[in-house]
Amino acid sequence: MGHRLADTSSPARLAAPDEGIGRDELALATRNHGLPLEALRYDVTPPGLHYVLTHYDIPYVPDDTAWRLSVTGRVQRPLHLDLADLKGFPQVTTRVTLECAGNGRALLTPRPVSQPWLVEAVGTAEWTGVPLRLLLAAAGVDADAVDVVFTGADHGVERGVEQDYQRSLPIDVATGTEPEVLVAHAMNGAPLPPQHGRPLRLIVPGWYGMAHVKWLREVAVTDAPFTGFQQSVAYRLRQESGEEGEPVTRIVPRALLVPPGFPDFMSRARVVRPGTVPLEGRAWSGRAPVTRVDVSTDAGRTWREAELEPDDGRPWAWRRWHFGWTAAEGEYELSARATDAEGHTQPLQQPWNRGGFANNLVQRVPVLCLAKEG
Amino acid sequence: MGHRLADTSSPARLAAPDEGIGRDELALATRNHGLPLEALRYDVTPPGLHYVLTHYDIPYVPDDTAWRLSVTGRVQRPLHLDLADLKGFPQVTTRVTLECAGNGRALLTPRPVSQPWLVEAVGTAEWTGVPLRLLLAAAGVDADAVDVVFTGADHGVERGVEQDYQRSLPIDVATGTEPEVLVAHAMNGAPLPPQHGRPLRLIVPGWYGMAHVKWLREVAVTDAPFTGFQQSVAYRLRQESGEEGEPVTRIVPRALLVPPGFPDFMSRARVVRPGTVPLEGRAWSGRAPVTRVDVSTDAGRTWREAELEPDDGRPWAWRRWHFGWTAAEGEYELSARATDAEGHTQPLQQPWNRGGFANNLVQRVPVLCLAKEG
Numbered sequence: 001m002g003h004r005l006a007d008t009s010s011p012a013r014l015a016a017p018d019e020g021i022g023r024d025e026l027a028l029a030t031r032n033h034g035l036p037l038e039a040l041r042y043d044v045t046p047p048g049l050h051y052v053l054t055h056y057d058i059p060y061v062p063d064d065t066a067w068r069l070s071v072t073g074r075v076q077r078p079l080h081l082d083l084a085d086l087k088g089f090p091q092v093t094t095r096v097t098l099e100c101a102g103n104g105r106a107l108l109t110p111r112p113v114s115q116p117w118l119v120e121a122v123g124t125a126e127w128t129g130v131p132l133r134l135l136l137a138a139a140g141v142d143a144d145a146v147d148v149v150f151t152g153a154d155h156g157v158e159r160g161v162e163q164d165y166q167r168s169l170p171i172d173v174a175t176g177t178e179p180e181v182l183v184a185h186a187m188n189g190a191p192l193p194p195q196h197g198r199p200l201r202l203i204v205p206g207w208y209g210m211a212h213v214k215w216l217r218e219v220a221v222t223d224a225p226f227t228g229f230q231q232s233v234a235y236r237l238r239q240e241s242g243e244e245g246e247p248v249t250r251i252v253p254r255a256l257l258v259p260p261g262f263p264d265f266m267s268r269a270r271v272v273r274p275g276t277v278p279l280e281g282r283a284w285s286g287r288a289p290v291t292r293v294d295v296s297t298d299a300g301r302t303w304r305e306a307e308l309e310p311d312d313g314r315p316w317a318w319r320r321w322h323f324g325w326t327a328a329e330g331e332y333e334l335s336a337r338a339t340d341a342e343g344h345t346q347p348l349q350q351p352w353n354r355g356g357f358a359n360n361l362v363q364r365v366p367v368l369c370l371a372k373e374g
Numbered sequence: 375m376g377h378r379l380a381d382t383s384s385p386a387r388l389a390a391p392d393e394g395i396g397r398d399e400l401a402l403a404t405r406n407h408g409l410p411l412e413a414l415r416y417d418v419t420p421p422g423l424h425y426v427l428t429h430y431d432i433p434y435v436p437d438d439t440a441w442r443l444s445v446t447g448r449v450q451r452p453l454h455l456d457l458a459d460l461k462g463f464p465q466v467t468t469r470v471t472l473e474c475a476g477n478g479r480a481l482l483t484p485r486p487v488s489q490p491w492l493v494e495a496v497g498t499a500e501w502t503g504v505p506l507r508l509l510l511a512a513a514g515v516d517a518d519a520v521d522v523v524f525t526g527a528d529h530g531v532e533r534g535v536e537q538d539y540q541r542s543l544p545i546d547v548a549t550g551t552e553p554e555v556l557v558a559h560a561m562n563g564a565p566l567p568p569q570h571g572r573p574l575r576l577i578v579p580g581w582y583g584m585a586h587v588k589w590l591r592e593v594a595v596t597d598a599p600f601t602g603f604q605q606s607v608a609y610r611l612r613q614e615s616g617e618e619g620e621p622v623t624r625i626v627p628r629a630l631l632v633p634p635g636f637p638d639f640m641s642r643a644r645v646v647r648p649g650t651v652p653l654e655g656r657a658w659s660g661r662a663p664v665t666r667v668d669v670s671t672d673a674g675r676t677w678r679e680a681e682l683e684p685d686d687g688r689p690w691a692w693r694r695w696h697f698g699w700t701a702a703e704g705e706y707e708l709s710a711r712a713t714d715a716e717g718h719t720q721p722l723q724q725p726w727n728r729g730g731f732a733n734n735l736v737q738r739v740p741v742l743c744l745a746k747e748g
Binding site: 050054 | 376377378379381382383384393394395396398399400401402403404405406407408410412413415420421422423424426428429430431432434480487488490491492494529530531532533536567568569570633636637638639640641642643645703704705742743744745
């Protein structure tokens with residue numbers, strides 16, 4: 001009777017009714033972090049405020065110059081590149097809004113037990129690197145290529161499976177230009193912070209965070225579909241655990257508002273005083289450009305259109321919106337709702353699946369408007 | 375019957391037995407974040423990995439040059455300084471380990487309901503700024519000075535009290551040199567990140583985080599003891615809610631180890647394989663230099679001394695330690711325990727108070743050592 005991985009790694013499960021957040025979920029919440037919602041004010045999220053989700057440990061990389069990226073598999077000229085080699089390729093900088101596929105999970109009923117996000121697993125950065133299509137062209141992709149598999153240096157066990165973090169993209173996505181996938185070495189003009197993949201990560205504009213493999217060390221072209229854990233077991237939309245499920249891919253639309261006024265420390269509930277309360281926020285979609293944001297100040301009973309600012313030629317970044325609200329004494333629930341050019345919008349009832357993925361239920365922000373100071 | 379702050383702000387309380395982490399605690403945990411423990415490997419914590427605790431919202435300061443710091447109250451020459459003025463004073467850079475006074479709170483029984491830290495609310499940075507004693511000397515402190523009150527730009531409500539965040543130091547601490555208090559404008563050689571107080575914060579080496587007032591806008595000398603909320607209501611060590619309580623001041627000793635091997639995603643439990651497993655970590659105390667770290671690999675039954683690295687003349691920063699462990703197949707619980715030059719050490723049973731402050735119970739890290747790969 002040896003000690004096995006199954007002794008420490010348990011299957012996915014749903015929380016029981018009224019089960020509070022457990023110690024294991026809390027351990028994830030204190031490591032990983034969201035965007036404090038007041039930081040939606042910045043066009044580009046300052047370092048340390050962008051959301052972070054790490055499956056295992058953040059690899060310790062004391063010397064970037066020793067890092068190598070391999071481009072292997074079904075290619076004619078395998079590549080082994082260091083950072084200097086990568087910087088010799090044409091460089092692109094793209095502003096991208098990244099969101100965790102599990103954003104909103106902790107608000108679901110029943111609650112899938114995993115990283116317990118509320119609504120704040122998002123951030124926007126300027127990512128600089130080499131278009132992946134140029135690396136694949138340099139390697140010469142074979143005609144029978146199907147998938148491209150990306151391997152990170154992060155190692156752990158998940159639901160009993162020991163693994164390096166791995167995800168794949170179909171060859172047409174990997175070599176496409178809408179979006180143009182990057183192998184990035186810089187975030188907001190500086191080398192990647194350790195928690196964002198130093199020294200190299202993938203950036204797949206418009207896709208949820210699981211696709212943006214961090215601590216990237218291998219790009220392998222395959223002639224068969226990749227069926228690794230993060231592709232076939234995790235990150236699937238399932239109602240029942242036995243289903244194959246649809247894969248999680250691009251980001252569905254979401255709008256968030258900067259909670260107005262000031263907070264109560266413990267409840268994070270908001271307090272304003274009567275008068276003009278400017279509301280602002282951001283909206284994004286990885287499916288199509290956001291074309292409309294509506295705001296409700298009465299718990300979703302009525303909606304009015306917000307003013308959406310131009311995208312300034314940055315289709316993969318969130319757009320700012322604002323809305324004038326005149327508050328009178330009372331209690332309110334504020335919401336914002338994004339719609340994109342393909343007609344996708346945010347549901348008012350929870351979209352539910354066992355993983356708690358791609359859940360874009362509208363945000364609800366309770367606000368107390370005090371009596372006038374007298 | 376008007377709407378009042380009391381409608382949104384409730385009194386401090388203890389969690390019921392077996393009460394899971396609630397929605398309000400989770401909202402704090404997803405905003406604030408700890409140091410991922412593998413980042414204990416860095417002498418100086420990289421940006422975004424240092425712990426962050428914000429009582430209210432992070433103020434939005436789009437233009438640092440418009441910021442003013444007032445030095446007022448019982449002084450002969452009130453000062454109104456901008457950043458350029460402050461940089462005209464002599465500059466000091468000090469490496470300081472900062473820890474939240476509530477670190478460890480979520481592990482307590484019963485659990486005080488507040489920011490639910492496990493053990494990771496710590497970080498070490500190089501802070502650059504002006505010694506506070508030089509600013510006070512320039513202002514000319516009156517002979518009857520008692521306290522110095524520091525006011526931040528962060529505003530909120532806490533336990534029913536609307537407030538700007540304010541803390542004080544006794545005049546002898548504010549003008550002392552052991553530690554030397556700084557008004558800091560840079561962290562690790564760069565302007566402060568927003569979440570660390572941009573553009574100005576107080577640094578009080580050796581004291582828990584509540585003393586290091588962020589977004590600092592006023593320094594006011596008083597001729598009577600300061601009795602504001604954060605000084606007299608919060609941050610007191612109390613067994614019963616009616617007690618006056620001792621104030622929370624300097625950091626008690628703590629050692630943390632880098633959890634070895636690799637983690638399970640969900641439980642964060644650690645997995646190693648048989649053989650040599652180097653252990654390392656950090657130890658600190660704000661009371662006196664750390665002089666000893668002991669390690670247990672058998673759930674605290676036996677302890678052996680770790681090798682403590684020199685402090686390199688940085689008395690306010692954590693010290694690195696390491697320890698050789700040879701793991702055989704089985705289950706373990708690892709702990710480390712710091713002792714300082716004044717004989718303070720970490721308890722093996724929880725030190726408990728209603729706020730969950732200054733709780734330095736030893737860390738416990740479950741580790742599974744697998745059978746040899748066959």
